[in-house]
Amino acid sequence: xxxxxxxxxxxxxxxxxxxxxxxxxxxxxxxxxxxxxxxxxxxxxxxxxxxxxxxxxxxxxxxxxxxxxxxxxxxxxxxxxxxxxxxxxxxxxxxxxxxxxxxxxxxxxxxxxxxxxxxxxxxxxxxxxxxxxxxxxxxxxxxxxxxxxxxxxxxxxxxxxxxxxxxxxxxxxxxxxxxxxxxxxxxxxxxxxxxxxxxxxxxxxxxxxxxxxxxxxxxxxxxxxxxxxxxxxxxxxxxxxxxxxxxxxxxxxxxxxxxxxxxxxxxxxxxxxxxxxxxxxxxxxxxxxxxxxxxxxxxxxxxxxxxxxxxxxxxxxxxxxxxxxxxxxxxxxxxxxxxxxxxxxxxxxxxxxxxxxxxxxxxxxxxxxxxxxxxxxxxxxxxxxxxxxxxxxxxxxxxxxxxxxxxxxxxxxxxxxxxxxxxxxxxxxxxxxxxxx
Numbered sequence: 001x002x003x004x005x006x007x008x009x010x011x012x013x014x015x016x017x018x019x020x021x022x023x024x025x026x027x028x029x030x031x032x033x034x035x036x037x038x039x040x041x042x043x044x045x046x047x048x049x050x051x052x053x054x055x056x057x058x059x060x061x062x063x064x065x066x067x068x069x070x071x072x073x074x075x076x077x078x079x080x081x082x083x084x085x086x087x088x089x090x091x092x093x094x095x096x097x098x099x100x101x102x103x104x105x106x107x108x109x110x111x112x113x114x115x116x117x118x119x120x121x122x123x124x125x126x127x128x129x130x131x132x133x134x135x136x137x138x139x140x141x142x143x144x145x146x147x148x149x150x151x152x153x154x155x156x157x158x159x160x161x162x163x164x165x166x167x168x169x170x171x172x173x174x175x176x177x178x179x180x181x182x183x184x185x186x187x188x189x190x191x192x193x194x195x196x197x198x199x200x201x202x203x204x205x206x207x208x209x210x211x212x213x214x215x216x217x218x219x220x221x222x223x224x225x226x227x228x229x230x231x232x233x234x235x236x237x238x239x240x241x242x243x244x245x246x247x248x249x250x251x252x253x254x255x256x257x258x259x260x261x262x263x264x265x266x267x268x269x270x271x272x273x274x275x276x277x278x279x280x281x282x283x284x285x286x287x288x289x290x291x292x293x294x295x296x297x298x299x300x301x302x303x304x305x306x307x308x309x310x311x312x313x314x315x316x317x318x319x320x321x322x323x324x325x326x327x328x329x330x331x332x333x334x335x336x337x338x339x340x341x342x343x344x345x346x347x348x349x350x351x352x353x354x355x356x357x358x359x360x361x362x363x364x365x366x367x368x369x370x371x372x373x374x375x376x377x378x379x380x381x382x383x384x385x386x387x388x389x390x391x392x393x394x395x396x397x398x399x400x401x402x403x404x405x406x407x408x409x410x411x412x413x414x415x416x417x418x419x420x421x422x423x424x425x426x427x428x429x430x431x432x433x434x435x436x437x
Contacts, residue, residue, distance in 0.1 A: 053089075057107035058205055061224060062350030065091075065106045072102035073347040082334040086321040089223040090331070092339040095231060095305060095312040099348035101339050103223070106350070109205050110318050112221035113293025114149070114172045115301045116213035118229040119206070119221075121168060123197040124184050125238055130162040140179045143187060145214040148174035151268060154253050163251055169242040170270045171250075172293065177212040187211060202353045203228045215297040223316040224352075230290045230303045230314055231352060243289030246270050273329045274304055281326045284333050288312075292328070300328035306336055313339045314352075 052068075059066035072081060081102060089110060091103040100106070135158045144150075151166075151173030153159065159179070167176030181190040190211045198206040203225035209216040233239040249265040256262070270276045272292045274284040286306040293301040299319035306313055315335050320327045 053105045053108040057105075057109075058222075058224075060107070060202055060204055061100060061353050065100065065103055065224060065350040068105055068108075070102070070104045071106070071349040073349060075347070078346045079338055079341045081338055082331075084322075085317075085331050085334060087317045087319060087328070087331055088321065089318040090316060090335060091223040091227055092313060092315045092335050093227060093352055094343060094348075095234070095314045098231075098352035098354075100350040100352065101313075101342055101346050101348060102335075103349060106224040107205055107222050108318075109220040109222055111215055111219060111295065111298035112206075112213055112226060112318075113215075113295040113298035113301045114213040115226050115229075115291050115293040115303050115316075116208065116211075116219075116221060117168055117172065117177065117293075118226065118233050118291045118303065119194050119198060119203075119208065120177060120180075120190070120211045120213075121165070121239055121242070122229055122233040122236070123194045124180055124190065125165065125233075125236060127184060128161045128180075130160065130165070130238060132161045133158050134161070134164070134179065134183055136179055140182045141175055142178075144174050144178055144212075145210075148212070148214060150175045151250060152252075152266070153179060157251065157254060157263075159251060165238070165242045166245065166248045166250060166268065169289075169291065170245060170248060170268045172271060172291075174212040174214060181211050198225065198229075200357060201225075201228045201232055201355045213293055213295070213298075215295045223318050226301070226303045226316045226318075227314050228352060230305060230316075232355065234288075234290070234305060240288070243291060244275070246276050272302075272304070273326050274302075274306075274333060278326055278329075281329050281333075284336065294328075302328045302332050304332055304336070308340045311340060311343050313343065315339065 055068070057066040057068070064071045070081065072078075074080065085104070087104065089105040089108045091100060091106045093100045136153055136155050138155050141153065141155060149172045151168075151171040153164075153167065153173070153175040161180075161183075164176045164180050167173035168180070178187065181187045184190045184193070187210070191208050194208040194211060195206075198204075198208065203221070205220065205222035206225045207218055207220050209219040213219075233243070247267055247269045250268045252264040252266050254261050254263040272287075272289065273281045274287045275289065277283040284304070284306055286308045288305045288307065290303045290305050292303075301316075301318045303314070303316040306315075313336055315332050317328050317332045317335065320331050322331075324330070
């Protein structure tokens with residue numbers, strides 16, 4: 001598509017998306033433009049948020065969660081919180097019980113960056129079987145912001161839904177998000193669906209303008225809401241698989257060789273550094289995803305889930321003030337370490353609420369969870385059955401699962417209940433330690 005036409009279409013798409021979302025969410029003050037992002041970022045224009053949280057924030061999940069500053073019940077036997085956490089907002093909670101162990105400005109409405117893709121996935125992922133193929137046309141890729149993070153989708157090539165979701169989770173590909181959005185009926189409809197789903201999850205701090213998290217005026221979420229998105233998404237088998245995949249093969253461009261069409265692949269790696277590791281960040285023991293983000297306006301954002309000794313914790317960290325490489329992961333790791341030490345000792349300061357359509361106390365023992373995309377509702381396989389299924393399936397991805405056992409080589413079936421009393425979901429289904437270089 002010619003560049004001028006793309007330039008015109010993006011504002012129209014965003015305006016349409018914004019108008020469709022206004023009826024679904026509480027009004028939020030629009031932000032003014034900010035400088036153009038550096039190459040490789042996934043942001044656009046929108047002013048930096050204020051330096052201090054508002055005096056009045058949401059009290060969803062408990063009154064203390066709406067208060068500014070750090071909220072924690074420090075009593076005898078409870079470890080002291082790490083001193084060098086500089087994030088504007090963070091929260092750590094028990095994924096099973098929903099107990100919020102500690103928080104800092106949990107309901108502060110801030111730009112979410114690509115962590116918003118968790119809501120996108122939780123909304124759209126169940127709509128298409130992973131084997132569905134889609135041939136990309138120019139309209140699918142129209143309207144993406146300058147400097148968007150991309151997985152490398154090419155017009156005229158076909159991709160499975162499985163491929164596209166790997167692009168969303170591993171490379172945070174806005175191109176993959178836009179293709180899936182167009183499959184879902186368009187960007188505006190997808191934004192409307194996401195806003196409606198956020199309301200169902202009681203994520204009332206969230207207002208979606210773009211499905212990919214690209215900075216736009218008025219697009220906000222909170223550490224509390226991002227945690228709700230992760231908790232909901234992790235009930236879905238496919239969501240757990242994608243967010244815990246370390247690396248995968250992604251389809252390349254078709255070329256001609258000796259008169260024959262040949263399509264190769266290239267490797268993509270998860271940009272969640274607690275999952276994949278980096279020069280200054282180690283793989284976090286027990287990490288199982290979920291999603292990271294980084295934009296000009298939002299700074300670095302991250303939501304993670306990890307298991308240790310049968311406990312599964314969720315952490316969300318938004319916009320550390322300390323400007324160091326991988327700082328958001330370093331602070332998330334420190335908060336998780338504290339959470340595992342404090343869990344069972346500290347009195348909660350609030351709770352993660354259940355969705356409107358899920359009565360918290362009505363579940364019966366043995367109830368099954370909602371399943372993977374495409375309608376498979378079975379999420380309670382035996383450990384041996386799951387291992388056999390995983391061994392027989394080769395989809396080109398590696399590192400599926402979490403880095404739980406430092407000694408490696410073990411397949412483990414974990415269980416973590418979410419939302420409903422006596423209901424338990426595997427988190428994730430299989431754990432496979434990725435060989436370290």
